[in-house]
Amino acid sequence: MDERNIYLTTVPVAEAVERVRRALDRDTLLGVETVASHEALGRVTSRPVIARCSSPTFHAAAMDGIAVRAESTFAAREGHPVTLRRGADYVEVNTGHPLPPGMDAVVMIEHVIRADGDAVFLEAPAFPWQHVRRIGEDIVATEMILPQNRTISAYDVGALLSAGIFEVEVRARVRLTFIPTGDEVLDFRSRPTPAPGQVIESNSQVFAALVRSWGAEPVCLPPVPDDRAALKAAVASALEGESQIVCVGAGSSAGSKDFTRAVFEELGQVLVHGVAVMPGKPSLLTVADNGKLLVGVPGYPVSAVVCLEDLLAPLTAWLARSARPARPEITARLARKLPSRPGMEEIVRLAVGRVGDGYVAAPLPRGAGLITSLTKAQGLARIPADSEGLEQDAQVRVELLTPRESLDRVLVHIGSHDNIIDMLGNELMGLPEPVQLVSGHVGSMGGLSALRDGTALFAGSHLFDPETEDFNFPFLARYLAEVEVLVVNLAIRHQGLIVAPGNPKDIRAVSDLARPGVAFINRQKGAGTRILLDHHLKTAGIRPEEVRGYEREEFTHMAVAVNVLTGAADCGLGIYAAAKALGLDFLPLARERYDLVIPRAHAEDPRILALLELVRSERLQAAIQALGGYETTLTGRRMRPGEGLG
């Protein structure tokens, strides 16, 4: 099967873009058209624009006041006013009025002293041409207003109209067609519910939104099944349309149904297959026989975005001759080690927020299929091909996907997952000064590590210490002694065994997890819930090896519940709220305290103050109770060591 590994020789991104630029003739590909100036925002001039009128076309008053002959005022000084008579010596003018013949200065109304009848006094001389907008001061007829290849700004629209230019010749908009492929993809237009093996096609709409944001025009076609002839027909037809670039979604990889390369080879010349970037590697660039660009866009959403943003965005800007909008950049401290395989550039999405005086960037999960790694990221880092990655605390250059200012309103949480955290995230966005909660779910122990490393503003934690029967404080004393913290309770919650509706495997206690035929789904190491499980297994005298599925780890209560819902597991340990959300059965096992651990150094941070105010509000406590499986008797209370469940 090795012969299908067709892109062993990958090409760096810049080289891939350059190959396409050399292969396309942009002057032939993209025509020109004439548009009204007031509708030309964002369009690109195809020739210089020459002013038809001057602005102003006359000497104009630049202030409200009176027009005078400057020399008639030269004698004026304080206490020795000059008297001027209406009509003969002065004319009242408003801003923009033409200067009357013979007049060469304007005196502001504030400096005019009204005398009897039509006379006025001046107590200061006017100098020639004061407060006068001279002919052509702004724009001179016949001069160049805009050069060729200028992306027309809002201001340019004003300059064009002021110069009497009512239409402009611009380059046509770049058009890009997207053809999704695959037997398994469902057209979102039919509002489907996917069965196993099916996915809702969404890449075409991310494509469309990105293309619009580049000032270009997307054309999205319905999905084509995995059928070589059908794909060829669709691509050939798209090549005859108006688009300069035709993209095929997925199918450029090495699978047995990946026909994109074969079809492209029949229609043109392959330039690049395989780009030296992760994700995004299976990108395919081909110049079609009619001079257009064919692109195989990888199927995974994050790979597709890299292909679109790193290859197609610069190529579209080059075709359009517009400047490619650049992302703002900052330097941030890396919250966790970031290993990377040498030989490929790697793009890693990051959750970024201000912590103390600097920015902290926490790498998001790197799967190419994780569309939520796109939606949760505030920025991204590029690890060069020759690097093995970055160490924790390294300073990393971050390309921002959000305005820099917004990072000051990002509240970074790292720690245990709870459904109330999501609820807080929503409520914080409803404040008059919204706060964006960015939450990394690495378990309670991971949260304490993050506080020690200074990479989070607070951590959610529910660590139970069987010896003292207290929560969190024994662990804080052991693992976070050097950081002074506040501990504020979020809620008491109910943990238990989550099983399918009706409990078909008849699971009653932790001891049932050792039964043959029961598949368990566990939480990751360091999760408070896993520590709770281990405590209960130990109490029941069961070794981990006896639990089938003990090694299968999920990172959130909801993910555990989904495994049970779909039959991928029979049982998991989690909170009531997760079971209830998915209509599963729940066997209570323990009540526990879920606390917010807040370094005292951040206790007065406006984001933390907003969080605590929210936690202490009656409205939030009512909403927590409505979830079920929570008690709010301690919610918002500052906890002390030894209080247990209060």
Add this chain to the structure above:
Amino acid sequence: MDERNIYLTTVPVAEAVERVRRALDRDTLLGVETVASHEALGRVTSRPVIARCSSPTFHAAAMDGIAVRAESTFAAREGHPVTLRRGADYVEVNTGHPLPPGMDAVVMIEHVIRADGDAVFLEAPAFPWQHVRRIGEDIVATEMILPQNRTISAYDVGALLSAGIFEVEVRARVRLTFIPTGDEVLDFRSRPTPAPGQVIESNSQVFAALVRSWGAEPVCLPPVPDDRAALKAAVASALEGESQIVCVGAGSSAGSKDFTRAVFEELGQVLVHGVAVMPGKPSLLTVADNGKLLVGVPGYPVSAVVCLEDLLAPLTAWLARSARPARPEITARLARKLPSRPGMEEIVRLAVGRVGDGYVAAPLPRGAGLITSLTKAQGLARIPADSEGLEQDAQVRVELLTPRESLDRVLVHIGSHDNIIDMLGNELMGLPEPVQLVSGHVGSMGGLSALRDGTALFAGSHLFDPETEDFNFPFLARYLAEVEVLVVNLAIRHQGLIVAPGNPKDIRAVSDLARPGVAFINRQKGAGTRILLDHHLKTAGIRPEEVRGYEREEFTHMAVAVNVLTGAADCGLGIYAAAKALGLDFLPLARERYDLVIPRAHAEDPRILALLELVRSERLQAAIQALGGYETTLTGRRMRPGEGLG
């Protein structure tokens, strides 16, 4: 007339915005609506969005290859392959396929060795769940995908569709209406040619373009004349429409026809009249009786833009609950002193480019009426109200209006004006790697100063030294001895007296400038053309005081020609190209060398190399000759002292 000075008490920008925020009830003003998810880019969610489907909805192959039971592969190692049989031990899968029942790992196709028939070998074990995308790995049904008040990104569109969310509830778009006013303004829709006293109305279209760029919706009405009843009717009618904000263009100043405040007072409560910012001061903010916002937008284009960008943009973002896009910022060295009147914040537009290792910012002319100061600026600086301005060479914080990267492609010219400079500006934008020429016209002497101060990459100069009959070199030796420069000729050009067609005042020589009844228009001090005039006046034995208009200064040949064209002057000294462009008569006086003076430190700068390659091209020389009044015998040649006109 003092009673009309109604905004003596100005309010800082931030305070003005805050007053409006306190006066408006945004929840009532802006409703919600439901839109298709794939059309929701840039819209703002009005409630949290909950996932309907998980993604994936099943355990899915994450690679092309074979699905296996991991435990059946544990014995495999190099040289000791495990044999697997199709169907029983493995199933071929492509990326995205559901994992067959019982299988729990995927082996990449690259690691599968084909044996006889349906058998394959593996030489390495698979670990459980390798290359498998687990159920809900990306999105878990019932979890929150997006919080309220989230501005939907291109990525979010993908997440929504993947989660089976096909429509979302979002806040209505903010709508803003603009009503231009003034008897003197002409509706651009009628494609008018303005007579003296008239201007083409363009602010409404700058407004429309800016409002669109904020993600809001503009409504532009035709101009209303200076008639109080008509204005009131138009505003009242707009208040009944869908817009939350109604703007009136001009008329909020203190002139005798400024009815905006009076009309607003009849329809609501004035919150702010006069903002402590220049330009932009006459802004007027009023809450209407029906809860909407009324805005008096100043009439001058730069003032209007400040009102729109500094007051209306943040208020629109606040209404919409979207993040206001921030401008990138840099620090630049100030090319010239920037005095400012204390008591008012001042916004100054800047030409910005990279020079050497840093950025240099040259203040553009500050008239509130100069729309070209908007189109020519790469950035702006704010001088705080308590400052008297900034010194030359001060480090100044610049808000960029263009991507930071583009500054590396800005070629800063400071010096004498010539029409060929505009032509070069256009041609440089046509290069494969376009260069944006930013040109400050301060005369030849000003250009040499800029080179001494390191604020320009090159200077255009045509300084004639009567003693040696040479050009530029004697001045370079005197004023720029410390900077090593190259001098490259751009063209020999013809200077002469520019007079009205048919030469009605019968001007034949410089001596005629002393005649009574002849109005002259001069160039600014330091301009090579003024030095040439002074030389010819001296030769003719005429003192400057004898020339009427000697003190009236313009900064470009074209501005001089426009004065003659409109009758504002009878004669000026300038180049043939300017006279020809406006159809004026021209009396040749001198041939002179217009050279490009380039510091050797910048001689290898890619922008300078691009410039020189262009100057030396036959195409450009042909274009120069086509202008008339130029000779290209020296064009592109490196000049040496003493060569004169060659």
